[in-house]
Amino acid sequence: MSDWKRVCSLDEVAECELKEFDVAGIKVVAVRSGDDLFVYPLRCPHMDEPLSTGMCDGATVTCSFHLWQWNMKTGESTGEAEIDLLLYPTKKEGGALFADMAKELTYD
Amino acid sequence: MKIELAARDGEVAFDCDADREILLAGLAAGHGVPYECGTGTCATCKATLEAGEVDEGWEAAPARRLLKKEPREILMCQARPLSDCRLSIRGRLAQPAPTAPGWARGRIESVTPLNHDVLRLEIRPDHPLPFEAGQFMLVDVPEVAGYRGWSMATFDAEGRTLVFTVKMMPGGAVSNWLQACDRTGVEVGLFGPMGKATFRPARDEANLLCIAGGSGLAPILAILERARAAGHFDRYRADVFFGVRTFGDLYETRRLLDLAAACPSHIALTFVFSEAMPSEAERASLPGVAFGEGFVHEVMGRAMAGRFADILAYMAGPPPMVEAAMRLLVMQGKVPPARIRYDKFS
Numbered sequence: 001m002s003d004w005k006r007v008c009s010l011d012e013v014a015e016c017e018l019k020e021f022d023v024a025g026i027k028v029v030a031v032r033s034g035d036d037l038f039v040y041p042l043r044c045p046h047m048d049e050p051l052s053t054g055m056c057d058g059a060t061v062t063c064s065f066h067l068w069q070w071n072m073k074t075g076e077s078t079g080e081a082e083i084d085l086l087l088y089p090t091k092k093e094g095g096a097l098f099a100d101m102a103k104e105l106t107y108d
Numbered sequence: 109m110k111i112e113l114a115a116r117d118g119e120v121a122f123d124c125d126a127d128r129e130i131l132l133a134g135l136a137a138g139h140g141v142p143y144e145c146g147t148g149t150c151a152t153c154k155a156t157l158e159a160g161e162v163d164e165g166w167e168a169a170p171a172r173r174l175l176k177k178e179p180r181e182i183l184m185c186q187a188r189p190l191s192d193c194r195l196s197i198r199g200r201l202a203q204p205a206p207t208a209p210g211w212a213r214g215r216i217e218s219v220t221p222l223n224h225d226v227l228r229l230e231i232r233p234d235h236p237l238p239f240e241a242g243q244f245m246l247v248d249v250p251e252v253a254g255y256r257g258w259s260m261a262t263f264d265a266e267g268r269t270l271v272f273t274v275k276m277m278p279g280g281a282v283s284n285w286l287q288a289c290d291r292t293g294v295e296v297g298l299f300g301p302m303g304k305a306t307f308r309p310a311r312d313e314a315n316l317l318c319i320a321g322g323s324g325l326a327p328i329l330a331i332l333e334r335a336r337a338a339g340h341f342d343r344y345r346a347d348v349f350f351g352v353r354t355f356g357d358l359y360e361t362r363r364l365l366d367l368a369a370a371c372p373s374h375i376a377l378t379f380v381f382s383e384a385m386p387s388e389a390e391r392a393s394l395p396g397v398a399f400g401e402g403f404v405h406e407v408m409g410r411a412m413a414g415r416f417a418d419i420l421a422y423m424a425g426p427p428p429m430v431e432a433a434m435r436l437l438v439m440q441g442k443v444p445p446a447r448i449r450y451d452k453f454s
Contacts, residue, residue: 046198046199047151047152047154047198047199048198049174055435055438055439057438057439057442062438062445064431064434064435065452066152067434067438067445067448068445069445079444079445079446080445080446082116082199082200
């Protein structure tokens with residue numbers, strides 16, 4: 001069963017910005033590339049550091065702590081990262097971004 | 109005490125005396141226990157205490173703010189065991205160092221001012237501590253609790269002499285101790301070598317990009333001298349950016365100028381000033397050096413534009429500078445993380 005929750009309005013996340021949101025008590029980070037928005041768990045799978053301090057260049061997300069990198073659209077590791085990034089399913093509706101929060105995504 | 113440390117890719121066990129830090133005991137036993145600063149600032153060595161009791165050590169360690177209370181996390185670089193302990197870490201074990209670090213005693217041979225707030229400190233260990241260019245040592249001076257991480261400023265493969273350049277921090281406990289009286293002949297505790305931001309000639313065949321801010325010049329000097337001695341600059345070049353506030357904050361410029369003079373057109377020096385540009389006379393005293401104004405990473409970004417491909421980058425200095433330079437290398441330079449080397453001290 002899906003559980004669509006509002007993350008933010010579509011214009012709240014600037015291009016390549018990694019922005020933290022609390023969605024019904026679950027912390028996530030959202031990032032934009034053009035018209036596409038992606039939502040990951042806030043914490044890096046490596047050492048639990050917040051990805052909101054990371055970097056995005058429109059193709060790759062980099063955690064600023066130990067420079068693990070992933071394809072921003074698929075979450076696949078593109079370098080040193082030993083664990084792929086998990087993505088919440090998303091949809092856009094009425095000018096807002098929604099994510100399916102039926103299950104909190106974790107790396108444990 | 110017996111320490112068991114479980115990682116995602118395996119488990120190691122080692123002994124740790126009650127007066128030793130768990131991280132240091134694990135490294136000395138030859139295990140790849142993850143760490144970066146070794147001095148309580150970065151949290152890379154944090155672990156979950158699954159069983160047993162520890163003395164958590166330095167209460168004000170900056171990295172404490174990154175620890176969870178439940179389940180209880182500790183900093184392995186600070187914690188000493190009060191019983192046998194079982195710990196777990198989220199990530200994998202690191203590659204063990206080729207030569208395991210260890211404890212030593214050392215004698216301060218000399219303390220020499222290099223400018224108004226940087227001291228050159230020479231320490232002779234009671235047995236050789238071989239190290240790689242770019243590494244640092246943990247130093248424990250009398251009357252001040254805890255280790256400080258200082259990078260070696262020269263390269264001595266056999267590790268018979270350790271030279272450090274130490275910046276005096278206003279109100280800093282070790283700074284006050286060093287300046288209170290002549291400390292020549294005083295015995296200190298040592299642990300090392302530490303650090304993964306190293307240069308090895310055979311492994312690291314590439315043009316070098318070196319970015320140093322303030323007190324961060326030491327490991328860069330060691331790397332450049334190591335590379336020069338190995339003939340690295342017969343084939344490759346180094347672009348060196350040294351950022352300070354004013355002309356008076358420069359130090360070890362003679363060593364940098366000598367290196368550049370010995371490798372003409374292969375070592376390019378740029379000194380960057382964030383507060384005041386040097387006078388004409390001051391500039392004239394630094395022949396062959398390029399000058400920049402502003403933050404060292406910004407000047408570096410402009411000067412290196414279009415030349416980031418295949419470089420090997422080394423950075424050392426104040427944490428905000430290292431962070432800014434790292435972001436520029438990743439975002440603008442598209443430098444792969446494996447080619448960006450630094451040890452986090454924040």
